[in-house]
């Protein structure tokens with residue numbers, strides 16, 4: 001009999017718990033496009049409160065919150081500065097170019113971490129030959145950086161520098177709550193350095209759908225207008241917003257459990273011949289490791305692990321990513337670590 005699957009491909013695979021489903025079934029709803037859905041309204045208020053902003057708006061995805069933030073801050077022919085491995089640049093089909101006529105300038109970080117000294121010379125002079133530098137985006141935690149937390153000091157310095165040069169700041173905080181739990185620095189302390197912040201409910205928080213964009217009331221009102229044209233107006237959205245609300249109320253503190261299980265998994269990988277953590281540092285709920293070509297490709301290993309009931313993702317021909325989340329408990333993660341060791345051994 002096949003062993004049950006241990007799915008470590010992403011923290012997006014989490015399914016709503018029974019209690020979350022009950023909250024969703026009981027949600028009060030309205031038409032959030034005509035005027036308001038009361039549950040969406042509650043979610044937006046709580047989100048703004050937690051992030052210390054005047055307002056927040058619920059959207060179907062994190063890609064939409066990021067892209068609408070760029071639309072808010074930039075005009076066609078403007079440029080924004082971002083880290084080279086960030087989600088906005090790598091995983092959103094250059095929507096900033098497709099949908100908003102905006103260009104980007106990428107800077108290579110260290111596991112996604114940027115330092116202000118790397119940015120100082122990147123603001124274009126104001127003349128008719130040049131695009132206009134308008135915005136800096138940061139990602140925290142950093143997805144391709146294996147869940148790396150941006151050092152708080154770096155964030156403060158980058159945002160202060162950007163503000164002093166009249167640049168807007170947007171935070172892709174898809175996993176900001178992971179950073180907050182791991183550091184003890186509250187979400188609002190991270191968020192106050194930015195003009196807009198996006199957070200995802202459908203990652204480690206375990207809600208089925210959605211993200212929010214938070215910021216000043218005036219910008220969020222404008223975001224509501226953009227959301228309509230991007231196709232993100234949702235009517236009885238209280239059904240899904242209730243899942244997000246439940247996640248904010250019940251699933252934040254437990255993110256620390258995912259960080260603990262990620263460290264357990266990392267230890268197992270460290271002890272596996274032919275595997276090497278890359279980066280070595282495990283800050284939150286993600287582990288990325290390199291497969292020695294003598295064992296085979298990352299895809300070979302992903303296939304061998306799948307046969308043993310462990311699902312992970314190849315992120316390059318030599319790298320594999322595993323993510324812990326609320327649908328895998330410590331025993332399952334220990335089991336996955338053991339299977340990874342055994343498979344690495346067999347591939348020698």
Ligand SMILES: *Cc1c(COP(=O)(O)O)cnc(C)c1O
Nearest residue numbers: 061062063064087139143172174
């Ligand atoms: C998941 C994610 C997003 C948003 O993804 P969607 O699938 O569009 O919701 C944005 N940024 C980061 C860093 C992410 O990991």
